[in-house]
Amino acid sequence: MTTPSIEHQLAKPSHFQLGLKAGIPVAIGYMPIAMTFGLLAKTSDIPISVAIMMSLLVYAGASQFIGINLMAAGVANWEIIITTFILNLRHFFMTASLSQRIPARVSKKWSALLSFGVTDETFSVASTQGSRELHPSFVLGLNAIAFAAWNIGSWIGIFLSSGLPESVQSSMGIALYAMFIGLIIPSLKKSRPVIWICLLAIGIHSVFYWIIPKYINMSAGWSIIITTILASAIGALLFPNGGDTNE
Amino acid sequence: MNNLWLLVIGMALVTYIPRMIPMVFLKDIKLTPRLKRFLEFIPYTVLACLIFPGILTSVGSMFSAIIGGAAAVLLALRGCNLVLIVLGAILSVYVAEQVLRIIA
Helix, strand or coil: CCCCCHHHHHHCCCHHHHHHHHCHHHHHHHHHHHHHHHHHHHHCCCCHHHHHHHHHHHCCHHHHHHHHHHHHCCCCHHHHHHHHHHHHCHHHHHHHHHHCCCCCCCCHHHHHHHHHCCCHHHHHHHHCCCCCCCCHHHHHHHHHHHHHHHHHHHHHHHHCCCCCCHHHHHHHHHHHHHHHHHHHHHHHHHCHHHHHHHHHHHHHHHHHHHHHHHCCCCCHHHHHHHHHHHHHHHHHHHCCCCHHHHC | CHHHHHHHHHHHHHHHHHHHHHHHHCCCCCCCHHHHHHHHHHHHHHHHHHHCCHHHHCCCCHHHHHHHHHHHHHHHHCCCCHHHHHHHHHHHHHHHHHHHHHHC
């Protein structure tokens, strides 16, 4: 890691600090969800230590909820693991995309560490940053605040028997969606191809949500993966030139 | 007990490995422009999938979800700060839910 000169540090916040700041909306969104996870884990028969380790090691919202539910229902371990795998496989494409924006000089160890913190939400924040190259310290800061919020939220849910008041809890369900909207709108304003592929993705995903389940059983993991690949591939075929992003 | 620990470790591995592999190994591989373009579009298609239709069932009622979503869109179009967008949407949903409660 190269450290910026002292006057540089005084002049403006470090990349790490900027990352922490960029992660605040993620942290706000994670808190109530993680608290709900903690509460749910506590009310089921799962040992508290297992729930804590889940938030620390698995660190994946939806699959933790599903994991707890399936454990409580006595589903076989390998089935839970496969479900988790399919649900989180989408991150493969997210880190593939992100890898192109981490400078080449960043070591494999660093990249391995950064990849642990990649979630739907941190990926969304990182990948919609204006600059082409992402400073690894920025990504670290962003991932750190999100990870901290997720784990602290889990503990609060586990150790304080009550969560937020029901009405507040319910309203906060919109938080991460509002963040996603806030992240995508500036890109939609800037680029016409992005508008088209987003509409396409929404269309395909709606088919997966409302129509496909009538015929076959498909997990949320697969529908996100297939939609993402299809819409991005069609986008790459229809709009092969990247000119719109360098305005 | 022991079994649950194995389960958590298994879940951790199948979550981490797909996140880690492209980040560590794809950086050094020269990709074709088409493939690069494909990867450039991933953030936006992922975001679109994450927003819709999930947002509709994110809070107590679809009505308040739409109100919250619309508030987020308006604030984002005005170029507001992300934290403000999130707080504005939460507040709008809260108000919408209270209004629904009074009407119902």
